[in-house]
Amino acid sequence: MTDRRSFALVLSLAALARPITAAADATIVDVEIKGNLFVPETVTVRAGTTVRWTNKERRTTHSVLFPAERLESERMLPDEQWSRRFDAPGRHPYTCGPHPEMKGLVVVTA
Numbered sequence: 001m002t003d004r005r006s007f008a009l010v011l012s013l014a015a016l017a018r019p020i021t022a023a024a025d026a027t028i029v030d031v032e033i034k035g036n037l038f039v040p041e042t043v044t045v046r047a048g049t050t051v052r053w054t055n056k057e058r059r060t061t062h063s064v065l066f067p068a069e070r071l072e073s074e075r076m077l078p079d080e081q082w083s084r085r086f087d088a089p090g091r092h093p094y095t096c097g098p099h100p101e102m103k104g105l106v107v108v109t110a
């Protein structure tokens, strides 16, 4: 094998390894949206965790809205997802833009 080829191989292996490493470091907690509910309604996670919402409805679209932070996801069609990483301890109550009766809470601990 020439030097140039082995260099290319090393680059390819590095590219393959990177996402695996990232996945191992990241913690993801899932919340499902179904029946006009966030399930579970409350999640308690450690700082640095990513919470991922998945719309499991057959027809209804939802969003994830943090009113105090003026942050809202895109509207999620069925089977679409949205994620947010929480880096600092705190309480993050949220709702759904089009369905304000839907309530959820993310509690982030140190």
Ligand SMILES: [Cu+2]
Binding pocket: 036, 061, 062, 063, 096, 097, 098, 099, 102
């Ligand atoms: Cu909704």
